[in-house]
Amino acid sequence: MKTIAIRSQSHALAVSSVIMGSTYFDTRLPESLVFALLDEYFALGGNCIDTARVYGQPAVGQPSASEEVIGRYLKARPGLRETMIISTKGGHPPFENMHAPRLDEASLRADLSGSLKSLGTDYADIYFLHRDDPRLPVSQIMPTLDAFVKEGKVRCLGASNWSTARIEEANSYALSHGLTPFSVSQIQWSLAATTPEQCGDDTLVCMTEEEYRWYRDNQFPVLCYSSQSKGFFSKAIAQGTDGLNEKIRARFLTPENLEKLEKVKALCAAQPLSPAAAVLLYLTHNQFPAAAIIGCSSVEQLRDSLSGRDFIPDFPPYSYAF
Numbered sequence: 402m403k404t405i406a407i408r409s410q411s412h413a414l415a416v417s418s419v420i421m422g423s424t425y426f427d428t429r430l431p432e433s434l435v436f437a438l439l440d441e442y443f444a445l446g447g448n449c450i451d452t453a454r455v456y457g458q459p460a461v462g463q464p465s466a467s468e469e470v471i472g473r474y475l476k477a478r479p480g481l482r483e484t485m486i487i488s489t490k491g492g493h494p495p496f497e498n499m500h501a502p503r504l505d506e507a508s509l510r511a512d513l514s515g516s517l518k519s520l521g522t523d524y525a526d527i528y529f530l531h532r533d534d535p536r537l538p539v540s541q542i543m544p545t546l547d548a549f550v551k552e553g554k555v556r557c558l559g560a561s562n563w564s565t566a567r568i569e570e571a572n573s574y575a576l577s578h579g580l581t582p583f584s585v586s587q588i589q590w591s592l593a594a595t596t597p598e599q600c601g602d603d604t605l606v607c608m609t610e611e612e613y614r615w616y617r618d619n620q621f622p623v624l625c626y627s628s629q630s631k632g633f634f635s636k637a638i639a640q641g642t643d644g645l646n647e648k649i650r651a652r653f654l655t656p657e658n659l660e661k662l663e664k665v666k667a668l669c670a671a672q673p674l675s676p677a678a679a680v681l682l683y684l685t686h687n688q689f690p691a692a693a694i695i696g697c698s699s700v701e702q703l704r705d706s707l708s709g710r711d712f713i714p715d716f717p718p719y720s721y722a723f
Contacts, residue, residue: 402707
């Protein structure tokens with residue numbers, strides 16, 4: 402499988418272009434299915450799991466069901482940790498108040514310590530701040546993250562749901578003060594465009610044309626979540642738009658995305674690609690390094706999504722406009 406490079410000042414990671422997401426591990430998806438999905442994912446050439454302290458966490462300070470089951474999987478597969486890349490996230494606000502910041506050193510240390518304990522590992526390959534607090538100066542954030550790297554607990558730093566303006570500000574501060582900068586971003590990006598308002602969460606950051614230009618100009622890597630638009634294209638092609646559930650309709654059913662739906666149909670007719678694989682190609686065959694985080698509820702869905710993993714396009718990389 403194709404990989405993208407994510408580099409810190411001391412480490413270089415070759416991350417597979419499709420990443421296994423784990424939002425519903427050991428909650429909606431039972432352990433037996435999680436193990437089967439991970440076994441198949443690694444067999445098909447994947448090498449990175451994305452999780453977070455908040456996934457399946459009943460309340461702040463309690464364990465993450467997702468991280469816990471990944472830890473049990475690693476224990477049951479001796480030697481796999483050496484070749485697996487683990488991406489996890491901390492600093493998420495409490496769900497009852499998404500604007501209550503948790504980027505202070507004590508909260509971040511507690512989250513990271515809990516993540517490493519649940520995962521059964523001494524370090525995270527990539528550690529993301531799950532949300533930003535634009536009211537907090539970057540000078541109060543970056544020293545804590547730098548300490549995690551220097552302590553050997555984190556290899557590369559990432560910003561999840563941060564604007565490019567804040568990433569640039571944070572990295573400028575870090576580099577001018579001898580600290581570790583962010584190496585990668587994680588935002589909502591898929592072929593079907595949406596907005597934080599459509600998603601019902603104004604703390605999210607979604608890809609826009611302006612954000613895209615910064616990532617392209619800086620060749621800054623992005624890990625894309627909701628990369629398949631909750632199945633918008635696959636389900637609309639198989640069932641028609643009337644068969645889409647309310648969440649998909651609210652987030653993605655727009656005239657702009659319906660035009661893209663016709664283009665996906667044409668692409669799949671011209672190339673040996675399923676709709677699920679075609680929409681991932683938009684991200685992995687683009688003008689800067691990007692990897693798609695996917696969520697699957699069956700091994701068959703996983704195989705379908707990865708069916709285009711070895712497809713080599715004979716056309717130029719996509720732009721933001723598809």
